[in-house]
Structures are given as structure tokens and as C-alpha cells.
Amino acid sequence: MSDSADTRPDPAADAPTGYRTEPVSFTRRGGRLNDRQQRSWDLLADTMVLDVTRQGPSTSVDPDVRFDAAATFGREAPLVVEIGSGRGEVLVHAATQAPGTDFLGLEVYKPGVAQTLIGIRHGELTNVRLAIVNAPEALTTMLPEGSVDELWVHFPDPWHKKRHHKRRLVTPAFAELAGRVLRPGGTWRLATDWAEYAEQMAEVVAGSPDFEGGRSERWDGRVLTRFEAKGIAAGREIHDLTAVRV
Numbered sequence: 001m002s003d004s005a006d007t008r009p010d011p012a013a014d015a016p017t018g019y020r021t022e023p024v025s026f027t028r029r030g031g032r033l034n035d036r037q038q039r040s041w042d043l044l045a046d047t048m049v050l051d052v053t054r055q056g057p058s059t060s061v062d063p064d065v066r067f068d069a070a071a072t073f074g075r076e077a078p079l080v081v082e083i084g085s086g087r088g089e090v091l092v093h094a095a096t097q098a099p100g101t102d103f104l105g106l107e108v109y110k111p112g113v114a115q116t117l118i119g120i121r122h123g124e125l126t127n128v129r130l131a132i133v134n135a136p137e138a139l140t141t142m143l144p145e146g147s148v149d150e151l152w153v154h155f156p157d158p159w160h161k162k163r164h165h166k167r168r169l170v171t172p173a174f175a176e177l178a179g180r181v182l183r184p185g186g187t188w189r190l191a192t193d194w195a196e197y198a199e200q201m202a203e204v205v206a207g208s209p210d211f212e213g214g215r216s217e218r219w220d221g222r223v224l225t226r227f228e229a230k231g232i233a234a235g236r237e238i239h240d241l242t243a244v245r246v
């Protein structure tokens with residue numbers, strides 16, 4: 001993942017020209033790590049952060065890359081994938097609670113990945129891997145069809161201005177990708193602090209032939225993250241959704 005240290009703006013993030021034909025759901029932010037993050041990065045990145053072959057920008061995925069969970073973790077176990085795992089609070093908590101399950105976090109923000117490595121190090125966790133990738137690309141080709149037991153999308157960037165809605169992650173096209181990677185009976189969990197995005201998510205789930213579900217209670221495993229706490233402090237209501245792959 002050596003190229004992810006690049007802190008220059010990613011041209012593909014704004015202009016869907018060249019390698020990417022779709023707008024991405026993120027903008028590249030500074031990639032500088034603090035000392036603790038750097039220490040955990042130096043110790044663990046080689047084993048815990050997947051070395052993904054790129055096809056273009058530093059968060060892209062070569063379509064020939066395949067994630068082999070059994071080879072990566074050295075065992076057959078249920079697989080949970082979190083998209084936009086941020087600082088890894090939920091991922092690390094879940095991996096600690098469920099040592100018999102394997103977890104993969106897809107995140108484009110290197111300091112978030114490094115922060116997650118701190119949690120992995122403290123917990124001495126062996127059942128977590130991370131990949132610095134644009135998640136829709138990973139769901140299109142990198143993750144095998146029907147290979148995922150649970151898919152989590154917690155607080156995707158809301159892109160609240162109307163002219164930016166096209167950057168939102170949760171769309172009908174994304175639901176197709178979620179349906180592709182989840183096994184039948186697998187669970188897709190979503191959360192947002194943006195009421196109108198929650199409405200969009202509910203419509204996406206309702207309109208997908210691959211899923212049954214909709215708005216739901218918060219589930220125990222979704223521990224409070226720094227991002228959610230900020231939303232609550234700002235007075236925003238939290239919306240949860242759960243859908244099952246039919």
C-alpha cells in the first residue's frame with residue numbers, strides 16, 4: 001500500500017475522466033499519520049493491510065485482483081465487510097467480540113486505517129484485514145460473488161448538497177454490488193445521521209429485487225464512533241436500516 005501515502009489531491013476524485021467513469025464517494029484528505037499511527041502502521045501494515053494491485057489512482061483496484069479470505073486468514077470462517085470503516089471503532093469491537101469471524105475493512109483514508117491498526121495491535125487481533133480501496137470497485141471484482149456474510153455501511157458521507165448527490169455511495173447500482181457479494185441470507189446493515197439520506201437508503205433497499213428489509217433498530221454491535229457522536233452532539237437523529245439478501 002505504499003502509494004497511499006500520497007497526499008496530493010487525487011484527480012480522479014473530482015473528474016470522472018481517465019480510469020474512472022463514475023464519480024467517487026470521497027475526496028482525498030491529508031494522509032499524514034501521527035506518531036502512534038505511524039508506529040502501528042510500521043509494525044502491522046505489511047500483514048494487516050492488503051497489498052492491492054491498482055489500475056490507475058491509488059485507491060483503485062485492478063479488476064484481476066481477487067480476495068481469497070481462506071488464504072488470507074488461513075481458515076474458513078464467516079466474513080464481515082465494513083465499507084468506510086473510518087477509525088475502525090466498530091470493526092475492532094466486533095473482531096474482539098467474535099474471534100471466530102473474519103473482518104475486512106475497506107477504507108480510503110490512510111490515517112483511519114492506521115488508527116484501526118492501533119486497535120488491532122492493542123487487541124492482538126488476527127481476524128481483521130484492511131484494504132485502502134474505493135469500495136464499489138472492490139465489490140465489483142475483488143470480492144467473490146456470494147462470499148460475504150455481512151456488509152456494513154455506517155455513516156457514509158452524506159453529500160448533502162443536491163448537486164453532490166451523485167457522489168452518494170448508497171444507490172440502486174450499489175445495491176446491485178451489495179447483492180453480488182452477499183450470500184443468500186446475508187445481512188446488509190446501514191446507518192446514517194442524515195434524514196434525507198436515510199430516506200434514499202430505504203428507497204434503494206425497497207427498490208432492490210435482491211433485498212428485503214428497511215428501517216430497523218440500532219443493533220448492539222454498532223458501537224458509538226467519534227463520527228456518530230459528533231452527529232448526535234449536533235442534534236441529528238440516527239437512522240438504522242437492515243436488509244437481508246434474498
Ligand SMILES: C[S@@+](CC[C@H](N)C(=O)[O-])C[C@H]1O[C@@H](n2cnc3c(N)ncnc32)[C@H](O)[C@@H]1O
Nearest residue numbers: 025026084086107108109134135154155225227
Ligand atoms: C463519515 S465517515 C464514517 C466512518 C465510520 N463508518 C464511522 O461510523 O465512524 C465515512 C468514511 O467512509 C470512507 N469512504 C467514503 N467513500 C468511500 C469509498 N468509496 N470506499 C471506501 N471508503 C470510503 C471515508 O474515507 C470515511 O472514512
